[in-house]
Amino acid sequence: MSLISVNNLTFAYDGSYDNIFENVSFQIDTNWKLGFTGRNGRGKTTFLNLLLGKYEYSGQISSKVHFDYFPFEVADQSVTTIEVVEQVVPAYEYWRLAKELNELAVSEEVLYRPFGTLSSGERTKVLLAALFLKENNFLLIDEPTNHLDQHARQIVSDYLQRKKGFILVSHDRTFLDACIDHILSINKTNIEIQKGNFSTWYYNKQLQDSFETAENEKLVKNIKAMESAARRTARWSDTIEKRKSRNSDRDAGVKPDKGHIGAQAAKMMKRSLAVQKRKQDAIEEKSKLLKNIERADSLKIHPLSFHTDPLITFEDVSVRYGETPVFGNLTFDVKRGERIALQGRNGCGKSSVVKLICGFDVPFDGTMRIGSGLKISYVPQGTSGLSGTLDDYAAARSIDATLFKAILRKLDFARIQFEKRIEDYSDGQKKKVLIAASLCEEAHLYIWDEPLNYIDVISRMQIEDLLLTYKPTMLFVEHDNAFCENVATRIRIL
Incomplete structure (x- = not known):
């Protein structure tokens, strides 16, 4: 050791x-x-x-x-x-x-x-x-x-x-x-x-976050109470000082006891300083909290309802590249509201199915029917070729740049990252660019090919919550077992 x-x-x-x-x-x-x-x-x-x-x-x-x-x-x-x-x-x-x-x-x-x-x-x-x-x-x-x-x-x-x-x-x-x-x-x-x-x-992190949030709420209440007490003390002190400056009591004709009034004013001042000290201590204690709580704001997606069902049908579809068969006799369909996880060992043709549906040049035999006017939002497996600024990328993809950046902020992008070029991002940040762009698009079907590669765990949970809340129709390839178990309504093994 x-x-x-x-x-x-x-x-x-x-x-x-x-x-x-x-x-x-x-x-x-x-x-x-x-x-x-x-x-x-x-x-x-x-x-x-x-x-x-x-x-x-x-x-x-x-x-x-x-x-x-x-x-x-x-x-x-x-x-x-x-x-x-x-x-x-x-x-x-x-x-x-x-x-x-x-x-x-x-x-x-x-x-x-x-x-x-x-x-x-x-x-x-x-x-x-x-x-x-x-x-x-x-x-x-x-x-x-x-x-x-x-x-x-x-x-x-x-x-x-x-x-x-x-x-x-x-x-x-x-x-x-x-x-x-x-x-x-x-x-x-x-x-x-x-x-x-x-x-x-x-x-343990959830426990710590919950404790800090509760402590923060208590301190916020204490600070407000102390601010209110300080205002009352200031008013009392001001009233006593005014009494001290009077030369006589107009009603009784009795001179005020300036020594007693001065003592009361000093007491009020001491109490005010003590309240201020406690307030400052509380503010300093509050500043130590919440620094490591990870923001995981809710995301939104804009799925469209398609006019026919199923959206896509495969009947005895086979794919081969040259003499190399990838898969054969594949029959399945994608229905409204389904979130289908395509699974199988590497090389079995999952990405070929995805690319075939998305209109890539994939040679196949059999019958594939895609609903007329079907809008698809696609997240590719790789991030190669991403470059330029976020504004350039948004313009090229015809998505709203403000919404695009707002989603990236929710996925833990600091504002300073918006000043950098995409090619300088980490692999996980590049993948978030692709996912955020897809979330900006209104679509009948979302097709994501290994969307979680390089994506941190907190963001994976955010995306899970999003899909379970909005329930878009999806076909996805993903090897994260927990994600598939939580999100998929059906698993299709190739």
Whole structure:
């Protein structure tokens, strides 16, 4: 066991508007299975790169272990997979590699295929197996579940349960719960570490948020009461001072006791100062609350009602690319009000179904019927090609820029982000741009292809609440098990 110590870490990108980290200090035990969570753009991947020594920073990061990053970048994907393993860990023992691959349900046969021919799941598993072969390393695992189907996620989850000594960045609640024992959370104003999994951390956060909200409400009432008391005291003091200045009592002809009146005035002044002091203390205490409460304002969507039902029908549809069959004899329909989750292993053709409906050039046989005049709002799987300003993007997509930015604000975009170009956003922020644009569009059918890749957990819950509230007709591909269970009215397995 050893420690990774972070002391007074401060970092900002060159030309950035604000610091990503400021005077951050904490310690990590290298035996921990550490989950890393936080809203998009808070600096999770940046912190991993700081551990790797990629950027200059103020403060100190000290450790006796070597850091390795997943995913390992493979420049030439035409080389065999075993050559890639040799790049990752030159001095490896084959029997150990075979053992790791067996635990990940990967055939040794893949080692002798070009790396570029492997599926997303196979690449993830091979690279994890190779990286865990290293001695005295601490693995930085950055979103391994993106593009992995649910079966592959379960295998990788079971594998990581048997490992230790890693930081895992993931926004899949089920996945995190299964394979971590500590949480590192980047909050709005600090970084905290807790023992437990994501669910225990989120439960504790809800308790803390509820406590701070209740305390804040009590302090607001106390401050109002003290302000009222201060006004009454000021009025009393002012009245006494006026009595002190009189030379006589016109009715009784008796001179006032100026000493007694002065004492009363002093007493009132002392009481007023005490009230002011308590009020200031209460205000200072109030200012310590609510700083880390995450805003998750309700979102809205604008679904249209379609005139016929079903909206889409597939009858014995088959898709093949050249000589390669993707799927065959697919029969299903999409009816009004349904939220259909398309599921299946990677490569089974889920994205081909989505693209076929959206009008992409996908060769197929069989019958596909789409209702006349059907309006579709589409969120693609990838974010490549996003560039320019938010205003440029809104104009190109013919959506209201003000509404578009208001939705992004609700998805935890700071106003300062609106000044940046989209290509400078994190992957999660880029994905939110696509989702926000879709929410701006009035449509009969919303088709989202892996919408939650890179999206933080709080935002995933916001989107869940939105879909359960407005109940739009949807067809979506998503591997987040919790999201599918909560949102889907029907699951169609390819």
